[in-house]
Amino acid sequence: MIITGDDSEYIAFVKARLTEQFLMSDLGPLRYFLGIEVSSTSDGFFISQEKYIQDLLTRASLSDERTVETPMELNVHLRASDDDPLSDPTRYRHLVGSLVYLDVTRPDISYPVHILSQFVSAPTTVHYSHLLRVLRYLRGTISHRLFFPRSSSLQLQAYSDATWASDPSDRRSLSAYCVFLGDSLIAWKTKKQTAVSLQVQRLSCEQWLF
Template identity: 85%
Template sequence: MIITGDDPEYIAFVMARLHDQFLMTDLGPLRYFLGIEVSSTSDGFFISQEKYIQDLLARAALGDERTVETHMELNVKLHPPDGDPLPDPVCYRHLVGSLVYLVVARPDISYHVHILSQFVSAPTIVHYSHLLRVLCYLRGTITRRLFFPRSSLLQLLCYSDATWACDPSDRRSLSDYCVFLGGSLIAWKTKKQTTVSRSSVEAELRSMDLLTTEVT
């Protein structure tokens, strides 16, 4: 159980009442929880998953220490039948599932994880090579963190975008958005649109609609 708030006296009161009813231990300020690392400073606090990434890279057993500056090659289009099927797709599915959880603190890989997730049912060697590239990118950017300032304007700033007809198999577009509360990133998503958009303008409007729903 995690107890948060800005009133130390009331937090102490709640802790005391919980101690009366349950067997529990006070572990002090939050440092690490479910693979998420939290570090606090006078200006705010940082959320990262550095140890989680290290464990993920160890499980992937990459053969070298290579890093890359980008997640995927520019304008790459992945298709379901690309390349030969993987002899053992379990590893691919396991790594992609781990990346889905990693998006909790690494929104910069959200789009790429969305793409790779579409091939978990029948991954190929080509899909696996692009997955390894994302892992190499994470190795080179392992110290990146999300920062949440202590003092920030309570003002929502929202951004949306769309990639029109980017899926070559069904011609559907992708919607992307992110929401800031002041200087804090609080929500983000990459999602394939449910219907085919006939123009880039229509794709953008659908993305704005998804964002508006989230904000509302």
């Protein structure tokens, strides 16, 4: 069980009462939980999944040590019919599933992971090559972490954006947002819109005059 707060006496009281009812051990400050690493400093907290990424790269069995600066190339529009289907999609599905969990601490891969996860039912060699690019990006940015400062305002700010009919298969747009509590990034998501965006032609007043 994880107990949070800054009242040390009350935390000690809660742990004592829990010990009376359950068999439990006090493991001290949180360091590692479900693949997420937590480190504390006088300025705040860092969370990351560096070990998880290392294990993921090992499972992927990349044959080179290359890195890339971005997780996905600009203006890439993947289709279900791109190139030949993979003879065994098991590895693709496993790696994409691992990236979905990694998105918990890596908002910078949210967009490509959303795109690649759309093809888990029938991935192709092209989809797999873009998946490997994400892994090479992670190799070069393995030490990236999220920081939550101790001293921060409670002002809530949200930012959002959307593409325009970017999916070539169904002409749907993608929406994305991120939410900050003070200086801390606390939520983010990339999602395909449920409705199809239609372009509306705007006519000037002069076109209605005869």
